[in-house]
Structure formats: C-alpha cells, structure tokens
Amino acid sequence: MKICEMKNGIALENVKDFELPHIFECGQCFRWNKEEDGSYTGVAFGKVINLKKEGNNVFIDNTYYDEFIDIWYDYFDLKRDYGIIKKQLANLDETMAASVKFGHGIRILKQDEWETLISFIISANNRIPMIKKAIEALSINYGDYIGEYRGSKYYSFPKPEALYNLDVGNIQFSGIGFRGKYIISAAKLVTQGEIDIYGLKNLSTEEARIKLMKFPGVGPKVSDCIMFFSMDKDDAFPIDIWVKRVMEYFYVPEGTSLKKIQGFAQSKFGNIAGFAQQYLFYYARELKIGRKKR
DNA sequence: GGGCAGGTCCGCA
DNA sequence: TGCGGACCTGCC
Structure with missing residues (x-):
C-alpha cells in the first residue's frame, strides 16, 4: 500500500482487504452512512471524513497526511495483514472458508x-x-x-x-x-x-x-x-442472535447454551475468535442464515 | 396487532 | 448456577 497526499485528503494505492460495505455494514460501527455515489461518510474521534473506493485505491477526503498517520491509519487497522487471518480461518472448514470469502474486505475498526x-x-x-x-x-x-x-x-x-x-x-x-x-x-x-x-x-x-x-x-x-x-482483544467472541443462529446451524446442536457456544468458539478459533465472529456475523445476517421463517 | 430486534436484569428454584 | 419473563419502542 502506498500513501499519497491529495487536495483535502489522501489516497491509499493498492489497498488489500478493504471493501467499504464490508467494513461499514458488518455491524461494528453505527456512525457511517452510504452516500449516493457509493462512498461512505462518517464521524470518529471528532472528525468527519469520506471514503471512496475506485479499483484498488481508497480515497479519504477531508483529512491530511499527519492526521491520517495520527488517527486513521490505526482506526482502519492498516498495519494488520488480514490475508494471514483469513487464510488461518478459511483453512478450518468450509463454513469459515465461505464466510471469509463473503466478507473478504472486512477490517475491524479501532474505535473509541x-x-x-x-x-x-x-x-x-x-x-x-x-x-x-x-x-x-x-x-x-x-x-x-x-x-x-x-x-x-x-x-x-x-x-x-x-x-x-x-x-x-x-x-x-x-x-x-x-x-x-x-x-x-x-x-x-x-x-x-x-x-x-x-x-x-x-x-x-x-x-x-x-x-x-x-x-x-x-x-x-x-x-x-x-x-x-x-480494546484489541482479538480473542473476544461476542454471541448475538445471529452468531448463535449461525453457530447452531453449522457447528453445535440447537439449544446449546451461550456459555457452551463460547467455549466451543474459544477452542476452535483461539486468539482470532473475534475475527471469526465478524466474518460469521456478516455472512449470517446478510444471507439470513438460520432465521426462522414467519 | 402480536412478535421481534446485535441482550440484560431480575426473581426464583 | 441456570432458567423464564419483562423490558422501551418502532416497524413488519
């Protein structure tokens, strides 16, 4: 990835694992909104910025180089190689492989x-x-x-x-x-x-x-x-209704207690359980996996 | 209109 | 400890 200064913003060239809808609509954040042109505008750390993606380049508007380094580089978790995490998870089983493929551009924001x-x-x-x-x-x-x-x-x-x-x-x-x-x-x-x-x-x-x-x-x-x-606790594994459903659908019998699902996830995913949870959540919610018909 | 939503709290065995 | 019911409120 290459960082270039632009007028009223910066450009990230050749960014890997960075899809705006995956990042902003995987349920981790609530202050980002999609614009008509497909870009996203949001507020974090008292700043407003807009992100637009074209090809493999991401344009961040309404910021400048020093601020990007101070705030946004960490916020978008750009030091992390998601390719390694995805490979580890995808190697576990077909469900994880499908989830990772589906949400391949997810990044975990480092929020306040x-x-x-x-x-x-x-x-x-x-x-x-x-x-x-x-x-x-x-x-x-x-x-x-x-x-x-x-x-x-x-x-x-x-x-x-x-x-x-x-x-x-x-x-x-x-x-x-x-x-x-x-x-x-x-x-x-x-x-x-x-x-x-x-x-x-x-x-x-x-x-x-x-x-x-x-x-x-x-x-x-x-x-x-x-x-x-x-808080960078990558072994945390939040179990909400969607994760419960997807876990019951693929991994554990229906009616398994949250505590047991938690234990299962910890032993299966270990110190990258959080990432597993996020790919599974996005996969389950977007495809409505395990939801009972009304 | 009853049921449900990214759960938690409370009271009770 | 572990379970069921209540809970603001808007939307289907």
Whole structure:
C-alpha cells in the first residue's frame, strides 16, 4: 500500500482487504452512512471524513497526511495483514472458508472505548436503524459541533462529562428506551473515576470483561463487543442472535447454551475468535442464515 | 396487532 | 448456577 497526499485528503494505492460495505455494514460501527455515489461518510474521534473506493485505491477526503498517520491509519487497522487471518480461518472448514470469502474486505475498526461502550449498551435488544438514530440524537444534543461537510452538519460523540449529570428524561430519544438509565450510570462511573475505561485495554481479556460487566446494561455479549472493537482483544467472541443462529446451524446442536457456544468458539478459533465472529456475523445476517421463517 | 430486534436484569428454584 | 419473563419502542 502506498500513501499519497491529495487536495483535502489522501489516497491509499493498492489497498488489500478493504471493501467499504464490508467494513461499514458488518455491524461494528453505527456512525457511517452510504452516500449516493457509493462512498461512505462518517464521524470518529471528532472528525468527519469520506471514503471512496475506485479499483484498488481508497480515497479519504477531508483529512491530511499527519492526521491520517495520527488517527486513521490505526482506526482502519492498516498495519494488520488480514490475508494471514483469513487464510488461518478459511483453512478450518468450509463454513469459515465461505464466510471469509463473503466478507473478504472486512477490517475491524479501532474505535473509541467510551463511544463503543455506549453504542453497544444501546444495541441491546434493539435494531440497527434505531441504534443509529439514538447515537445520532445523543451526538446532536450533547456532542460538539464539528462543522458542515457536503451540506450536512456533523457532531462528535458526547464525552462522559456531557452526560453524567443528566436526568433520564433528558435522553429519551428514539431508540434509547430503557437503556437511558444505563447510559447515565456509565457516564457517572467513568466521570467519577470508578472505572478507567481507557485503561481496560491493558488488562487481560478476562479482567477487562469483569470490569466492563460492572456497567449496568453490559453483559457478556456487549462486553465482548467493546473489547474486540475498541480494546484489541482479538480473542473476544461476542454471541448475538445471529452468531448463535449461525453457530447452531453449522457447528453445535440447537439449544446449546451461550456459555457452551463460547467455549466451543474459544477452542476452535483461539486468539482470532473475534475475527471469526465478524466474518460469521456478516455472512449470517446478510444471507439470513438460520432465521426462522414467519 | 402480536412478535421481534446485535441482550440484560431480575426473581426464583 | 441456570432458567423464564419483562423490558422501551418502532416497524413488519
């Protein structure tokens, strides 16, 4: 891959394993939206950027070289060779081979810990369009105004300090529902220094999971999402309804407990379980594998 | 209109 | 420990 400076942006030439729909629609993030021209615009770390792909080149607009190196290179996990991971997984069995082929351009974004915590608290028993709406409402109301980009206004994700002294009634936006009280509790725990959200990545997966589950609204699934999507815990294996379905469809008997599925996944996928989960999730959800007919 | 959605919490054996 | 039911809310 070659990095080239451009007017108001940069170009990545000869990028491998980088498909915009795979990255932004595999369920790991909620603040990226597809534009009419097929490009994606999103907000992360208080910045707005737009990505467009032509051939094997990716164009990132509204940034500059130093910012790209500081923020986006890591955010898009560009130091990692996904070819190695995909090969390892595809060699396991036909299901993994098909999943990896289907989502071949997935990359795991290195997201902000706090934003990921709140986003996945909101995700519990919710729908993706609703989750996106809720996060957008929180940002518009309690985030900072970033600026206008291509005719739309953008806001950063609110800091914990902006939420901790709110009343539950203040954040009853569409899609928040019963999760409002969890969000405020989380903001309090972080602001008051009871849980060092940005220090958890230095702990082991098991220790970080225990700490994360101290947040109300955070159970095993949400904690694994937070660890994998923002704390480099590649052995985390979040089991949601789709992963449960695809695991039951291909690997374990129907009705297997989540704990047993978790154990099965750990022994099968080991320290790259998170990646396996993401390819399986995208595969299952896009193809609606295992979903019962109504 | 009842059921369901990227689960978690709570009460009960 | 492990299980079933409740849960905001919008959409089918």
